[in-house]
Every structure is written in C-alpha cells, then in structure tokens.
Amino acid sequence: MIEQNLSLLLVVVPLLAAPIAAMLPNGRLPWLLALAVSWLCFILAAWQLMVVIDGDVIQYSLGGWAPPWGIEYRIDALNAIVALLVAAIAAVTLPYALLSIEQEINKEQLSLFYSVFLLCFVGLLGITQTGDIFNLFVFLEISSLSAYALIAMGRDRRALTAAFQYMIMGTIGATFFLIGVGLTYVETGTLNMLDLNQRLQPILEHRTVHTGFAFMVVGIALKLALFPLHLWLPNVYTYAPTAISVFLAATATKVAVYVMLRVVFGVFSNDFVSITPADDLFLLLGVIGVILASAAAISQHDVKRMLAYSSVAQISYMVLGMGFASVYGLTASIVHIFNHALMKGALFMAVGIIVYRIGSSRFKDMAGLGRQMPWTFAAIFIAGLSLIGVPGTAGFISKWYLMLAAIEQQAWPVALAILIGSLLAVIYMWKLIETLFFEKAEQHEIGQGVQQRSEAPLSLLLPLWLLVLANIYFGIETQVLLKATATAVDLLGVADYHE
Amino acid sequence: MIDTLIDITLMIFLAVTAFAIIRIRSLFVAIMLFSIFSLHSAGLFVVMDAADVAFTEAAVGAGISTVLMLVTMALTRTEKEKWSTHHAPLPLIVVLITGAVLVYGTYDIPAFGDPGSPAQVHVAPRYLEQSMGEVGVPNIVTAVLASYRGYDTFGEVTVIFTAGVGVLLLLSGRNNRYKRDRDASSGHLRGNSDET
Amino acid sequence: MKHNLILRLIAKYLFPIIALFAFYVQFHGDYGPGGGFQAGVILSVGFIFYAMVFGLKTVEQAVPMSLLRVLASMGVLIYGGTGVASMLMGGNFLDYDLLSQDPVSGQHLGILLVEAGVGITVSSVTLMIFYAFAGRDMPADGEGQ
Amino acid sequence: MIDVIIGHYNYWIVIVLMMAGFYTVISRGNLIKKIVGLNIFQTSVFLLYISIGYVSDGTAPIIAEGFTRYSNPLPHVLILTAIVVGVATTALGLALVIRIKEAYGTIEEDDIHNQDESL
Numbered sequence: 001m002i003e004q005n006l007s008l009l010l011v012v013v014p015l016l017a018a019p020i021a022a023m024l025p026n027g028r029l030p031w032l033l034a035l036a037v038s039w040l041c042f043i044l045a046a047w048q049l050m051v052v053i054d055g056d057v058i059q060y061s062l063g064g065w066a067p068p069w070g071i072e073y074r075i076d077a078l079n080a081i082v083a084l085l086v087a088a089i090a091a092v093t094l095p096y097a098l099l100s101i102e103q104e105i106n107k108e109q110l111s112l113f114y115s116v117f118l119l120c121f122v123g124l125l126g127i128t129q130t131g132d133i134f135n136l137f138v139f140l141e142i143s144s145l146s147a148y149a150l151i152a153m154g155r156d157r158r159a160l161t162a163a164f165q166y167m168i169m170g171t172i173g174a175t176f177f178l179i180g181v182g183l184t185y186v187e188t189g190t191l192n193m194l195d196l197n198q199r200l201q202p203i204l205e206h207r208t209v210h211t212g213f214a215f216m217v218v219g220i221a222l223k224l225a226l227f228p229l230h231l232w233l234p235n236v237y238t239y240a241p242t243a244i245s246v247f248l249a250a251t252a253t254k255v256a257v258y259v260m261l262r263v264v265f266g267v268f269s270n271d272f273v274s275i276t277p278a279d280d281l282f283l284l285l286g287v288i289g290v291i292l293a294s295a296a297a298i299s300q301h302d303v304k305r306m307l308a309y310s311s312v313a314q315i316s317y318m319v320l321g322m323g324f325a326s327v328y329g330l331t332a333s334i335v336h337i338f339n340h341a342l343m344k345g346a347l348f349m350a351v352g353i354i355v356y357r358i359g360s361s362r363f364k365d366m367a368g369l370g371r372q373m374p375w376t377f378a379a380i381f382i383a384g385l386s387l388i389g390v391p392g393t394a395g396f397i398s399k400w401y402l403m404l405a406a407i408e409q410q411a412w413p414v415a416l417a418i419l420i421g422s423l424l425a426v427i428y429m430w431k432l433i434e435t436l437f438f439e440k441a442e443q444h445e446i447g448q449g450v451q452q453r454s455e456a457p458l459s460l461l462l463p464l465w466l467l468v469l470a471n472i473y474f475g476i477e478t479q480v481l482l483k484a485t486a487t488a489v490d491l492l493g494v495a496d497y498h499e
Numbered sequence: 500m501i502d503t504l505i506d507i508t509l510m511i512f513l514a515v516t517a518f519a520i521i522r523i524r525s526l527f528v529a530i531m532l533f534s535i536f537s538l539h540s541a542g543l544f545v546v547m548d549a550a551d552v553a554f555t556e557a558a559v560g561a562g563i564s565t566v567l568m569l570v571t572m573a574l575t576r577t578e579k580e581k582w583s584t585h586h587a588p589l590p591l592i593v594v595l596i597t598g599a600v601l602v603y604g605t606y607d608i609p610a611f612g613d614p615g616s617p618a619q620v621h622v623a624p625r626y627l628e629q630s631m632g633e634v635g636v637p638n639i640v641t642a643v644l645a646s647y648r649g650y651d652t653f654g655e656v657t658v659i660f661t662a663g664v665g666v667l668l669l670l671s672g673r674n675n676r677y678k679r680d681r682d683a684s685s686g687h688l689r690g691n692s693d694e695t
Numbered sequence: 696m697k698h699n700l701i702l703r704l705i706a707k708y709l710f711p712i713i714a715l716f717a718f719y720v721q722f723h724g725d726y727g728p729g730g731g732f733q734a735g736v737i738l739s740v741g742f743i744f745y746a747m748v749f750g751l752k753t754v755e756q757a758v759p760m761s762l763l764r765v766l767a768s769m770g771v772l773i774y775g776g777t778g779v780a781s782m783l784m785g786g787n788f789l790d791y792d793l794l795s796q797d798p799v800s801g802q803h804l805g806i807l808l809v810e811a812g813v814g815i816t817v818s819s820v821t822l823m824i825f826y827a828f829a830g831r832d833m834p835a836d837g838e839g840q
Numbered sequence: 841m842i843d844v845i846i847g848h849y850n851y852w853i854v855i856v857l858m859m860a861g862f863y864t865v866i867s868r869g870n871l872i873k874k875i876v877g878l879n880i881f882q883t884s885v886f887l888l889y890i891s892i893g894y895v896s897d898g899t900a901p902i903i904a905e906g907f908t909r910y911s912n913p914l915p916h917v918l919i920l921t922a923i924v925v926g927v928a929t930t931a932l933g934l935a936l937v938i939r940i941k942e943a944y945g946t947i948e949e950d951d952i953h954n955q956d957e958s959l
Contacts, residue, residue, distance in 0.1 A: 001782075008788050015657060016775045019768030022664055062650040064790030068622050071650045112668045119661045126654070134918055138654035141925045142661055145932055149665030152936060157943035161952055164936045168865060171878055171929050178885055178922065179858075183604055185915075186892045189621030199621070211604025510853040517860035517880055526872055533876050540883050547894040548911035550728040550902070552919050556886070558736045559927045563821060564879060566743070570828045571934040572872060575941040580870035581948045590867035598859040602852065610847025612896030614909065619895060623912045631903055635799040636725045636806065639901040639913040640920070644730065645806040648917055649789045652809065653774050655732075655921045656816050660771050662928035663820030667764075669935040670827040727902065732924060824931050831938060 006051070007058050007073045010044045010083060011129055013037060015122045022115035026107055030114035031098055037118065038090040041125070045087040049080040053480075055487050067131070068192035074131030078488035081334065081481075082128045082258045085341050089250040090121050096349055096463040097243035100356055104155055104241045113153065120146035120247070124255045133181050133267065134191045136259065137174065140223070143255075144170045147248060151240040162235035169232045173222030180216030183208050184267075196267050204272050216263050217278065224256030226319055227289030230312045237308035238361075242352030245304065249311055250345035254337045257318045261333065264322065265492040273325050282323030287417040289316030294424035298431065303351050304361045306428055307344065310387065313421055314340045320414060321402055328405035330489045331482070336398035338481060339386070339474060343395055346383035346467035350376050353456040353464065363435050370436035372453045375461055377436055379468045384429040386471040389422050394474040397482075502546060509543045524579050526572050534565040551640045699748075706748040713741035721814050725803075731810035735817025743825050751829050760826055763819045770816025777808045850891045857884035869949035871937045875930060882926045889915040889922075 002009065017037045021030045052058060058075040061067060075083075097117075105113050123143025130136050148170070152163035185191060187208050188199040203209055218229075225233040233253075237245050264273060273279050290313050297309035314336070321333030353376050354369060355361050370377035386393035389400075399422065406415040455461070474481060516536045523529050537560025544553035572578070609616030626643050634642040644652050717738035724730030746754040777789065784793040791805025792798040861884055864877025893915035901913040937947055944952050 005782055005788065008782075012775060012778065012788065015653075016772060016779075018657075018664075019660060019771040023765055023768045060787065062788055063646060063648075064787045064792060065647050069625050070647055109668060109671060112664055112671070115664050116661065116668055119657065119664070122657070134921075135651055135654065138651055138658065138921060138925070141929070142654060142657050145658065145661045145665055145928055148932055148936070149661075149668050152669055152939065158956055160936060160940045160943055161956070164871065164933070164940060167929070167933050167936065168874060168878070171933075172862070172865065172881075174925075175878075175882055175885055179601075179888065182885070182889050182892060182915075183608075186608055186616065186618050189617040189619070189623065191622075191914075191918075199617075206607040208604050208607040211600055214600060506850070510850070513857055514853060514860070517857050517884075520876060520880060521860060521864050521867075526870065529873060529876050533879060536880060537883060540887055543887060544890055547890045548898055548900045549890045549893065549916045549919070550900045551730070551733075552886070552890060552916050552923070554728045554733050555736075555920055555923050556883070558733055558740075559923050560879065560883060562740060563736060564927055564930050567824070567828060567931055567934050568872060568876065570825075571937055574828070574831060574938055575872070575947050577870070577872065577941075577947055580868065580873050581950070587867070590863060593866065594859045594863045597862065598855055601855045601858070605848055605851045605855070608848070608851060610843070611850040611891060612894050613847070614895045614898070618892055618915075619912055623914050626913050627901065627910055633799075634802045634806075636802070637903040638725055638727060639903065639910070640728075640916050641724050641730055641806065641810075643913050643917045644920060645809050646789075646791060646802055649791075649805075649809060651917070651921055652813065653778065653789070655924050656771055656774050656813050658925050658928045659816055659820050660767055662931050663767050663816075663823045665932050666824050666827050666935045669932070669939055670831055728900075732920065824935075827935070828938070 003047075005060070006044060006048055007060050007075045007129055008062070010041055010048065010087070011122060011125050013044075014041060014118050014125065018115050018118040018122060021111055021118055024111045026110045028098070030111040031094070031101075034114045034118055035091075035094045038087065038094050038121065041087040041121075042084075042091040045080070045084040048075060049077070049084050049484060051075075052077050052080045053484050053487060055490065057491075068190045068195040071130070071132040071135050072192065073129050074194065075129060076488065076491045077484045078258070078261065078334065078491065079128050081338060081484050081488060082255060083125055085254065085338055086121070086124045086128065086251045089247060089341055089345055092345070092463040092466050093243055093247045093250075096246065096352075096460055099457060099459055100242045100352055103356060105153055109153075113150075116146045116149050117244075117247075119143075120150060124251055127255050128258060131193050132191055133184075133193055133196065133263075137177060137181065140177070140259075141174060143252065144174065144223075147244075147252060150244045151236050151248075153244070154239040154241050156239045158235065159239035159241075162232070162239045166232040166236050169222055169229070173219045173229075175219070176215045176222070177219030180212045180214070180219060183212030183215065187212070193262070193267050197269060200268060201271070204269075204275060210276065213268055213272070213276070213278070217260070220256055220260045220263060224253050224260060225312055225315055227285055227293060227312060227316055230289075230293070230315075233312060234305050234308040237311065237348075238302060238304045242348070242355055246345055246348040246352060249307070249348050250341040253311065253315055254341050257315065257333065257337050260319075261322065261330070261492065265325075265330070265494060270325060270492075270494050279323050279325045282319050283411070283414060284323075286316045286320035286323055287414055289313060289319065290417050290421040291424070294421050294428070297428045298424060300428075301364070302362050303354075303366070303432060304348070306432070307347050307351065310425065310428065311340075311344055313425075314344070314387075317398070317402060317418070317421070320418070321405065323414075324405040324409060324411070325494060326405055326408060327489055327494055328401050328408055330492060330494055331485050332398050332401035332405055334485045334488055335401060335481060339394040339398050339471075342467055342470050342474065343383050343386040343393075346379060346464060346471060347387065349460075349464040349467065350380045350383065353460050356460060357453065357456060363431070367435055367439035368437075369453060370433075373455050375455055376464070379461075379464050380436065381433060382468050383471060384433065386475065388425045388429060392472070392475050394471045396475055397478055506543065506546050509539055509546065512539050513543070524582060526578055526580055527569075529580075530565060530568045530572065533568070534561045537561040537564070551638075702748050706745055710741050710745050713744070714738060717741065717818075721810065724810060725806065731813030732817050735814045735819075736821060738814070738818040739821035739825070742822050746825070746829070751826070755826065758822065760823065763823045763826070766819035767816050767823060770812045770814070770819065772812075773815065774809050774812035777805055777812070781805070850894075851888070854884055854887045854891060857887065860884075871940065871947040871949065872934075875933045875937070878933070879926065879930060882922070886919045886922060889919045 060073040126139030293312035300306040386395035389395040541557040630642040720729035721734035786793040795801035861881030893912035898909040901910040
C-alpha cells in the first residue's frame with residue numbers, strides 16, 4: 001500500500017503533521033514531530049528516486065479521476081531529484097534548527113513555528129510532485145505564505161520589511177503566473193501539464209500562447225530571483241532566522257528553478273524555445289546576473305548578505321544552462337540545482353553557527369574567529385572550494401557541464417562570463433577566509449550579547465559536516481546523480497546540439 | 500443585449516473605481532472604494548453566470564478583506580498616505596509594457612462568450628455531461644471543487660490554515676524582540692510602552 | 696458601540712439567523728451556490744459582528760483562541776482524513792467512490808465530509824485572524840516615552 | 841472590426857483594470873495602499889478567468905430542467921481557490937504591516953527606508 005501511494009504520501013504525511021504540530025504544547029515535541037516527518041519524507045523521496053531513475057514514470061490520479069479531468073501526480077527523474085533534495089535539506093536543517101531556533105524564537109511560539117515550517121516544506125514538495133499546473137500554483141502559495149511568516153520571525157526588525165517586500169514581489173509573481181496559466185488555458189482547455197504540452201504543439205505560433213509563456217516565465221523568474229528581479233532576495237536571506245535562511249537558500253529558489261525547467265521544456269517545448277527569443281534572453285540575463293551579482297557579493301559587509309548575492313549569481317548559472325537548451329546545458333542546470341543546495345546550505349549553516357556564538361554576521365565582528373572555531377572554519381573552507389568549483393568538489397561537476405555546453409555552442413562570451421564568475425567567487429570567499437583566519441580580533445569591538453568565542457555544540461556541527469561531506473562525496477562519486485539527470489534531461493525532450 | 504449593457508456599465512464603474520483608488524490619498528476612502536470594486540465585480544460575476552464565485556467574492560472581498568484593512572488602518576493610525584514628491588517614471592513604464600503585452604496576447608484569443616473555444620470543448624464538457632451520473636451533485640461547481648479537483652481544495656484549506664497559523668505567529672509575540680534597534684527608534688516599540 | 700441599545704438588540708437576534716444561514720449555505724452547496732468556504736465565512740462574520748457590539752472579551756469567553764486553534768487544525772485533518780480513509784479502502788487519495796457501497800452515495804458522503812472540514816477550518820481561521828488583529832492594542836505614536 | 845471589438849472588449853477592460861491595480865502596487869509607498877492595489881490586481885485576474893469561462897446565452901453551471909447550455913465550471917472552481925489564496929495573502933500582509941508599524945512607527949516605504957539607512 002505504501003509503494004502504491006508513495007508519491008502522494010511524500011506530500012500528505014507532512015501536510016497532516018502540520019496541523020498536529022499546531023496543536024502540540026510548546027517545547028521540544030513539535031520539533032521532534034517535524035524531525036521525524038522530515039526523515040520519513042527523506043526515505044520516501046529516496047525510494048521514489050529509485051523507482052524512476054531508469055526512466056519509469058509514476059502516475060497517480062488524485063481522487064481516482066483520470067487526467068486531464070482530475071489532478072495527477074506524475075513523477076519522473078527530474079521531480080524525484082528535486083523532491084529528494086528538498087526532503088534531504090529539511091532532514092539536515094531540522095537537527096540544526098533545534099538550538100538555533102530556541103535562541104531566536106520565543107518559547108511560546110515554538111509549536112506554531114514548526115507547524116509553519118512543515119507547511120513550507122509541504123508547499124515545496126507539493127510543487128515538485130504535481131503534474132497539474134494549477135495545483136502547482138496552490139502549493140506555490142502554501143510555500144510562499146509560510147515562508148513570509150517564517151522570514152518575519154528574524155530578530156532584526158528589518159526581517160519584517162524583508163518579508164513584506166518578498167510578499168509583494170512574490171504575490172505579483174504568483175499573479176503573473178496565474179495570468180499565464182489563464183492564457184494557456186483559453187487556448188488549450190486543459191491544466192494538466194502533459195496534456196498542455198501535447199495540445200500546445202500545433203499552436204506554438206499563437207500570440208496568446210506567447211503571451212501566456214511570457215507571463216508564466218516572468219512570474220517564476222520573480223520567485224527564483226532571476227536578475228534583475230532578485231531585489232527581494234538579499235534582505236530575506238540576511239534577516240530571516242538562521243535555520244530558515246539555510247532551508248530557503250537551499251530549497252526555495254531551487255524549486256523555482258525546477259518549475260522554470262518544467263514549464264519551459266515540459267509544458268511548452270524545446271521547439272517553442274527555439275522559435276522564441278527565450279533562450280537568448282536566458283543567456284543574456286544569466287551572463288549579466290553572474291557577473292553583477294558576484295561583483296556585488298564582494299562589496300558586502302555582512303556575510304549572510306554576501307552569500308545571498310552569491311546565490312543570485314549561482315542561480316544565474318542555472319539559468320545559463322537553460323539558455324543553452326542543450327543536453328549539456330540542462331544537465332548543468334539540474335546538477336547545479338542539487339549541488340548549489342549542498343554548498344549554500346553548508347555555508348549558511350556555518351555562518352549561522354558563528355551568529356549563534358557571537359550574535360553578529362558582520363565581517364568586522366568575526367575577525368580571527370577561525371582559530372577559535374576550527375571545525376566551522378574548515379567547513380567554510382571546503383564549502384567555499386565547492387562554490388568556486390574546484391575539482392574534487394560537487395561544484396566542479398556543474399561548472400564542468402556548463403563549460404561543455406558553452407564550448408559545444410562556441411558561446412565564448414558566456415564561457416568567459418563563467419570564468420569571471422568563478423574568479424569573483426574566489427575573491428569574495430577569500431575575503432571571508434582572510435577575515436576568519438588571518439585578521440586579528442579587535443577586542444574593543446566585541447561588546448555585549450552572547451559572546452562565546454569557542455567551537456559550537458555538536459548538534460549544530462554535525463548537520464553542517466554532513467552537508468560538507470556531501471559536497472565532497474558528490475564531487476567524486478558522480479554516477480548516481482548524473483544517471484538520474486540524464487534520465488531527466490531525456491524526458492524533457494531536448495535533443496543533442498546541432499549546428 | 501441587456502446582459503451586454505449591464506456588463507459594460509459595470510465594467511466602466513470598475514474602471515472608474517480603480518482609477519479613483521490610484522488618485523485618492525485618504526486610506527479610508529481607498530479601502531471603501533476597494534470594497535465597492537469588489538462588490539461590483541461580484542455583480543459582474545453574476546452577469547457572467549458565475550454564481551458561486553460572486554457569492555465568495557462578495558463575502559471575502561467586500562467583507563473579510565475590507566474589515567481586515569480597516570482594522571489595520573485603525574491600528575496603525577494612518578489616515579492618509581504620504582504623497583511622495585518624486586514621481587518615478589519606472590512603474591508607469593513597466594505597467595504600460597505589461598499592458599501592451601497583454602493586449603497583444605488577446606489577438607488570437609477566442610471571442611468573448613464563444614461556445615466553440617478550446618476551453619469550452621476540452622475537459623469541461625465531461626463535468627457538464629457526466630457529473631450527474633458520476634458524482635450526483637446538481638451544482639457542478641461543487642462537484643468539480645470537492646471531487647474532480649478535490650485535491651486543489653485540500654490545498655486551499657491548507658492555504659487558509661497557513662494564513663491563520665502565520666498571522667498567529669506574527670501577532671502573538673508580545674515580547675519586544677528588537678533589542679538591538681531599540682536605541683535607534685525608541686518610542687515606537689511596544690516593549691517600551693509596556694514598561695511605562 | 697457597547698451602549699447602543701438598538702444595536703445590542705439587533706445583534707442579539709441577528710446572530711442565530713446568521714448562524715442558521717451559514718448552515719443552510721453549508722449543506723445546500725450541493726444544489727445551489729455555496730459550500731463550506733462561504734458558510735465558514737458567514738458563520739465567522741456572525742461572531743465578528745457580535746464581538747463588535749458586545750466586545751471581544753464576551754466572544755472570547757465563549758470561543759477561546761485555544762479552541763479555535765484546535766478547530767482550525769481539525770478541519771484540515773478531517774479533509775485529509777477523508778482522503779486517507781479512501782486510501783485505506785484500497786483506492787487513491789480522496790477517491791470517494793469507495794467510501795460507500797454505491798459510488799454515487801460514496802461521493803455524497805465524501806463531499807459532505809470535506810465540505811465540513813473546509814467550513815470548520817475557514818470559520819475558525821477567520822475568527823482567529825480577527826482575534827489576532829483586534830486584540831492587538833497598539834501604542835500611539837510617541838506614547839512610549 | 842466591430843466583431844473584434846464585441847469579441848474582445850471584455851478582455852481589454854479587464855486588462856486596464858489589472859494594470860490599474862498593478863500600478864498601485866508598484867508605485868505607491870504606503871503599505872496598506874500597496875495591499876489594496878494587490879487586491880485590485882488579483883480581483884481583475886479573477887475577472888479574466890471568469891470571462892474565459894463565459895458562454896453567451898448560457899446559464900450558471902447548476903443542472904436544472906430546461907437548460908442545456910451552461911458556462912464553464914472549471915474557471916469558477918479555479919477562481920474560488922484563487923480568491924481564498926488572495927484573502928490569505930491579504931491577511932498575512934496586513935499582519936506584517938501591523939508589525940512594521942510597531943517596529944518603525946510608520947507604514948510609509950520612504951520613512952522606513954530612511955530609518956534603516958540611518959542605522
């Protein structure tokens with residue numbers, strides 16, 4: 001029975017756990033429930049990936065109504081990779097959250113907090129699992145609404161304005177998406193993604209279809225913080241509670257990239273992309289995004305903010321992969337969705353540990369801290385290497401495929417931009433390493449607050465190192481991920497590149 | 500014909516209301532105008548044979564949303580919006596481009612009310628023709644909502660639940676948690692007023 | 696408004712009528728416009744109106760926040776539980792056909808249950824949000840000094 | 841020409857409404873006004889959907905004797921869900937506005953920005 005309902009349970013189990021968490025008394029019980037659910041989901045998601053990795057597709061009709069009349073879950077390798085990623089990040093974030101959230105959130109709000117956290121998790125999983133475009137919108141809103149509330153729980157009052165700004169831009173994005181869905185619906189009469197794909201092919205030239213596509217893409221671009229629609233992101237990642245920064249940085253934008261891939265190549269098609277300027281636009285915005293966001297990262301005074309700008313740059317890499325619209329390009333995008341979650345999750349966790357100890361995430365407050373917190377420092381160093389894309393780390397694999405895609409199409413300016421982006425990443429990561437290790441601590445700078453310049457508790461370090469080791473593991477053992485990705489790209493229907 | 504006339508009249512009312520909202524500075528008037536906008540669109544939904552939607556829009560837009568906005572206005576003690584002195588051209592440009600793209604998009608759109616348009620001949624006919632036998636509920640909107648697309652409605656309930664829990668999370672914290680910014684803006688924080 | 700006799704009188708007698716209308720909308724949704732969502736909103740509006748006239752405290756005593764939290768959660772669980780029940784009977788999630796001997800009466804039962812879940816969650820969440828907003832007394836500008 | 845106008849005027853006015861709401865959101869600095877604009881924007885999108893589902897000479901999709909032509913129920917269902925999503929967003933947004941007022945003492949974007957700059 002579990003296998004038959006596998007894909008559905010992955011969403012419904014945390015969904016039913018969320019209201020239960022809201023009813024639990026405050027204390028550690030809601031956290032324990034969330035933790036148990038996230039690990040269960042991780043197992044279910046891994047199981048799901050095993051089923052579809054060879055190209056099988058899981059089809060599940062909700063309510064027993066056959067698509068396109070009912071809503072269906074349709075899981076192929078791409079959904080399964082992203083779902084596994086979301087579940088895995090939740091499973092490592094929650095152990096980490098216990099202490100850091102107890103420090104940041106009022107005790108009497110813990111059960112509400114974990115309930116909302118579970119809802120955010122549900123929303124993201126629901127987006128990845130569904131095969132129905134309107135159902136996707138509904139779950140997108142579940143994840144967004146819960147994210148707004150979670151972000152606003154940050155200790156700095158700017159968390160409130162960050163959440164509000166995100167809410168405005170996110171809702172505009174969702175409304176644009178809704179307009180796009182409406183315009184494609186009027187032309188096709190269906191909401192099922194597969195059915196849409198088939199019914200759109202004969203009418204690819206229609207102007208209404210083009211407009212619908214444009215609105216959907218702009219809507220998703222707002223959600224994934226595609227340059228220049230990224231303005232909400234730095235504030236959100238900087239001021240949200242640490243565990244939420246970790247979780248959102250590693251999952252929310254990645255899921256949005258997945259939606260982009262699914263809509264552009266799964267609902268519309270590669271043929272459609274080739275007759276519109278969409279691919280060139282992706283390349284252009286990707287190149288600008290990589291360079292400008294990386295440059296902006298260098299000039300930040302706050303480490304969380306620097307990592308946020310770095311995220312914008314990394315998302316641009318994924319968009320570049322889509323712009324190539326080739327097997328290599330999409331492989332790079334999908335692999336980078338996965339790898340970036342690992343490296344950014346690790347980096348935000350490490351910075352969060354520093355914040356947990358010294359109560360600040362500004363460069364000047366953490367001078368020389370690397371000596372007192374060697375394990376955290378080492379984690380930042382390795383995750384930083386992965387971010388730059390040094391061979392032997394996960395980050396190298398995605399950069400490698402992106403380069404292959406650029407060389408294959410002889411897109412030299414893009415290749416150059418990728419190199420410059422990596423170079424800039426070296427500079428801003430070095431800035432952090434230098435501050436942590438080589439600068440002397442200025443004693444008078446350290447004022448009041450939680451000042452314990454020593455290594456963090458094990459419950460924070462363990463999840464961090466789990467992610468760091470994953471960065472190394474997926475840099476060396478690439479077979480499973482690349483196999484799943486190959487299957488996913490194959491199902492998206494992108495042919496090999498031809499001149 | 501009479502339908503078309505009512506349709507156009509309501510549409511013009513809506514447009515006037517929408518533009519008045521842009522211009523008006525008083526927040527109270529803007530909120531009341533929104534309520535009117537919502538009620539008019541509920542009327543328009545009735546004209547376009549969407550009774551359930553009209554019912555909901557009237558209850559939610561003209562009811563709940565308006566009440567919440569008014570309460571917020573009262574709580575924040577803001578009656579007028581500040582008229583910003585600089586008028587940036589960017590919003591207008593963005594809006595004009597977006598609108599132009601949309602108008603371009605209506606070129607191939609099937610005519611308003613066309614019974615032969617793709618939306619009317621694919622998927623939907625099954626609901627109209629078979630739901631009585633399959634679900635047995637005369638109100639087809641209920642049949643689709645609760646059964647054919649029941650999972651969407653499950654998501655919808657979850658959205659409401661999320662909003663409830665989220666609002667509670669935001670507004671139940673009574674403590675002043677902005678210790679570090681206190682000096683910068685003392686007096687506006689509730690923690691301070693609690694102490695006095 | 697607490698001292699306005701006419702308003703108090705109207706509010707007193709209006710509340711049961713609003714509640715009755717809400718239940719009508721809830722259960723008549725199969726045949727006419729309406730359903731759990733609209734019914735939930737109407738019921739909560741009844742409470743909100745009562746609270747506006749008689750004060751928040753009066754209503755909060757009858758329906759405390761802690762109860763609303765449980766009710767809001769229960770609504771979601773009723774909806775999800777209906778789905779899980781059909782799953783346990785060997786069907787897909789929310790496949791009401793299996794809830795009864797005959798598919799159509801199964802559908803009726805399923806719709807009744809999920810609409811009840813919607814109604815409970817919507818009414819309690821709406822009231823919950825109203826409590827949270829109205830219970831938030833805000834210091835006036837500069838009052839804090 | 842006249843056919844085009846009769847077939848499309850509904851969509852065009854809806855587009856004007858949408859853009860009026862959209863403009864209010866992105867051009868106004870008052871946070872409550874922004875939320876009002878967001879609601880106008882969303883309500884206009886609902887009008888777009890219901891226009892899509894409209895069938896001339898049809899009736900509301902409630903099966904009854906003597907009617908054979910009904911409007912399309914699917915957009916109605918979608919919009920019911922979207923209305924709920926909209927009010928959920930509004931409630932959460934307004935709760936944020938209240939918190940912002942408590943933290944900053946103002947709900948004007950410019951003033952908030954100035955206060956954070958001076959930190």
